[in-house]
Each structure stands twice: as structure tokens, then as C-alpha cells.
Amino acid sequence: MIEQILPVTVKVFDTFTDPSDAVLFPGEAALVRGTAAGRRAEFTTARDCARRAMRRAGVAPVPILSGPCGEPLWPPGVVGSITHCAGYRAAAVSVEPGAVGIDAEPDLPLPPGVLEAVSVPREREMLLGLAARHPRTSWDRLLFSAKEAVYKAWFPLAGRWLDFQDAVIGLDAERGTFRAELLVPGPRWMGRPLTGFNGRWRTGEGLIVTAVAAPAAPPPVPPAHPPEGDPS
Numbered sequence: 001m002i003e004q005i006l007p008v009t010v011k012v013f014d015t016f017t018d019p020s021d022a023v024l025f026p027g028e029a030a031l032v033r034g035t036a037a038g039r040r041a042e043f044t045t046a047r048d049c050a051r052r053a054m055r056r057a058g059v060a061p062v063p064i065l066s067g068p069c070g071e072p073l074w075p076p077g078v079v080g081s082i083t084h085c086a087g088y089r090a091a092a093v094s095v096e097p098g099a100v101g102i103d104a105e106p107d108l109p110l111p112p113g114v115l116e117a118v119s120v121p122r123e124r125e126m127l128l129g130l131a132a133r134h135p136r137t138s139w140d141r142l143l144f145s146a147k148e149a150v151y152k153a154w155f156p157l158a159g160r161w162l163d164f165q166d167a168v169i170g171l172d173a174e175r176g177t178f179r180a181e182l183l184v185p186g187p188r189w190m191g192r193p194l195t196g197f198n199g200r201w202r203t204g205e206g207l208i209v210t211a212v213a214a215p216a217a218p219p220p221v222p223p224a225h226p227p228e229g230d231p232s
């Protein structure tokens with residue numbers, strides 16, 4: 001499902017079940033030892049999704065351990081992101097320089113009080129307008145999911161926390177896209193300060209999925225005419 005909102009350079013594997021043949025690689029089991037069965041199941045299936053996505057990207061299967069802030073540790077030259085929620089697990093992987101963040105949530109309104117904690121007033125105003133025009137979409141949950149996808153792309157680039165109030169999201173209901181403007185200074189990336197992310201979203205199968213994929217800067221455009229005197 002989530003591949004619909006990612007560029008073709010990002011390889012994806014997702015599933016709506018926990019396959020019985022999914023296995024953990026050395027070192028991974030220790031990360032979830034002693035946790036609830038549900039946590040072990042989502043972790044195992046998502047690691048399996050990650051290795052299947054890696055295979056699609058031409059990357060050999062390896063253990064994917066977790067860093068000190070929970071981030072998945074991809075092999076050198078690989079970027080990626082993992083998400084899981086009730087009834088859905090997915091991983092997205094790319095060997096292109098850049099950043100990927102994906103998130104999936106149930107297509108249900110947020111519990112009371114959560115929206116206020118994860119949004120800024122400008123976003124809440126936007127949601128009121130969207131809800132008036134498209135009342136069947138859980139816009140508050142969609143905003144939350146977009147912010148989590150942004151965080152998952154932000155973290156490997158910046159190496160630090162980004163608060164829910166540190167970015168403001170603009171959702172486009174017609175195009176299924178969003179823009180996240182950073183309200184805090186971002187790291188330098190591709191020679192420029194990072195100021196935001198572009199993302200896409202979809203709903204279906206009882207889920208909301210969001211994705212951010214920041215590709216490398218495009219190669220410089222060659223001059224239309226060779227400079228005068230250029231023998232080529």
C-alpha cells in the first residue's frame with residue numbers, strides 16, 4: 001500500500017499479517033527479549049519486511065539493530081524507515097543518498113487531548129477547514145502520522161530530537177501531499193540548510209499511510225549550447 005506514495009527509487013515491502021516464517025537475525029532478538037508478544041511480532045515482521053525491501057534494492061540481508069534513540073541501523077549506503085500498527089507492517093529502503101520516513105496509523109480520530117499536544121494553532125485551524133470540506137477523513141490522525149514520518153526522515157540527517165511543535169504541516173487534500181516547514185534550524189544537507197520536507201499520504205484498508213522521501217539534489221542542468229570554442 002505504502003509504495004503508492006513513494007518514488008520508484010525507494011523499495012518497499014509491506015504486509016497485513018505476521019507470516020510464520022519471518023525470522024530475526026543475530027542480535028535482533030535481544031532487542032525485544034522480555035517484551036510483550038505483540039511487540040515481538042511487529043518487530044519480527046517489520047525486520048522481515050526490511051530485508052525483503054533491501055533485497056528489492058539489491059542489498060544483501062543483514063541484521064538491522066536499533067540505535068540509542070530507537071532508530072533502525074541500516075548498512076552503510078542504505079537509508080530506510082520502518083512502521084507498524086495494528087494489522088500493518090512496512091519497510092522502505094533506498095540506496096540513493098537522501099532520507100526516507102514512513103508511518104502508518106489506523107484511520108481513526110486521535111484520542112481526546114492528543115491533537116493539542118502534537119500540533120500548533122495554525123495546523124488546528126487548517127484541520128477545521130479540511131474537516132468541513134471532507135468530513136470522512138481523520139485529519140487529526142493524518143497530521144500526527146505526517147509528523148511521525150517527518151521525524152523518521154529528520155533523525156538520520158540531524159541526529160537529534162524534533163518536537164511536534166518544531167515543524168508545521170500543510171496538508172493538500174486534493175493532491176494527497178503535504179509540506180513540513182521546519183521551525184527550528186535544520187542540518188546542512190546537499191550543501192544547503194534543510195528547511196523542510198515534502199510528503200505524500202493515502203487512506204485505505206482502514207489505514208492512513210504517510211511518507212517522506214527526500215531525494216538527492218538533481219544533477220546540474222548542462223548548458224543548452226556548448227560554450228563557444230568548445231571542441232566537443
Ligand SMILES: CC(C)(COP(=O)(O)OP(=O)(O)OC[C@H]1O[C@@H](n2cnc3c(N)ncnc32)[C@H](O)[C@@H]1OP(=O)(O)O)[C@@H](O)C(=O)NCCC(=O)NCCS
Nearest residue numbers: 069070071072082083084147148151152155162163164167
Ligand atoms: C519514533 C516514533 C516516530 C515512532 O512512531 P510510532 O508511530 O510510535 O511507531 P511506528 O510503528 O510507526 O514506528 C516505529 C519504528 O520507528 C523507527 N524509529 C524509532 N525511533 C526512530 C528514530 N529516532 N529515527 C528514525 N526511526 C525511528 C523504528 O524502526 C521503530 O520500529 P522498531 O522499533 O520496530 O525498529 C514515535 O514513537 C516518536 O517518538 N515520535 C516523537 C517524535 C516526533 O514524531 N516528532 C514530530 C516532529 S514534526
